[in-house]
Amino acid sequence: MTAGTDSLLARVAIDALIAEFAWRIDHGESTSVAELFTEDGWYGREDGGRSVGRDAIRNAYAARAARGERTARHIFTNLRLTVDGPDRAHGTCILLLFAADGAPPHPAVPQLVQDYEDVYRRVDGQWLFAQRGVRRLFVAEDFAPVLPLGAGQTGTTEAPR
Numbered sequence: 502m503t504a505g506t507d508s509l510l511a512r513v514a515i516d517a518l519i520a521e522f523a524w525r526i527d528h529g530e531s532t533s534v535a536e537l538f539t540e541d542g543w544y545g546r547e548d549g550g551r552s553v554g555r556d557a558i559r560n561a562y563a564a565r566a567a568r569g570e571r572t573a574r575h576i577f578t579n580l581r582l583t584v585d586g587p588d589r590a591h592g593t594c595i596l597l598l599f600a601a602d603g604a605p606p607h608p609a610v611p612q613l614v615q616d617y618e619d620v621y622r623r624v625d626g627q628w629l630f631a632q633r634g635v636r637r638l639f640v641a642e643d644f645a646p647v648l649p650l651g652a653g654q655t656g657t658t659e660a661p662r
Contacts, residue, residue: 508584514628515621516580519594522630523575531566535559538630539622547636550651557651565648572607573600577617588623596635600647614639 518537525534535558538544544558545551552558565571575598582592594617601607620632 507587511584511590511621511623511628512580512582515582515590515592518621518628518630519577519580523577526562526575527573529566531562532559534562538633539624542629542631542633544630544633545635545650547634550649552650552652561648561650561652564652568647569602570604571600571602571647572605573598590621590628592619592621593617594619602645610641611639612641612644613637 522534522537525531525537535555538555538558540555541553542555542558543551543553544561552561575596577594577596580592580594582590584590596613596615596617597611598613598615599607599609600612615635615637618632618634618636619630621628622631623629
């Protein structure tokens with residue numbers, strides 16, 4: 502295969518990874534989001550809250566799920582990707598979040614717009630998140646953070662999204 506074909510295949514796989522991340526959260530399978538990260542991967546915010554490793558990411562989503570029923574749609578767009586080699590890439594994308602506690606329907610009010618800065622690594626042929634950092638840009642006045650990234654981890658601070 503050519504370098505162009507390899508880059509295109511990486512882009513398709515990484516775009517599918519981002520879509521799977523959103524689908525799992527939005528469809529009641531958020532505790533399995535950790536499997537989309539490398540064993541040593543991390544998910545964190547610009548203000549310091551960071552969950553490092555699959556167990557910590559799984560625990561953050563379990564705490565979120567324990568709050569009760571939640572309706573959410575994570576809409577990711579504008580993937581900008583650079584393939585750094587056969588097993589490594591980095592990129593950015595934008596999240597538009599609609600979310601509310603309880604069963605639908607809810608008013609269609611955006612809660613959050615944030616940038617994601619990701620590092621991807623291919624492990625055993627599968628692209629995974631190695632790093633997933635987020636930065637808030639727009640926040641609704643009534644926005645209520647629900648994901649406790651970094652909670653209970655040494656060397657991190659808890660700063661919910």
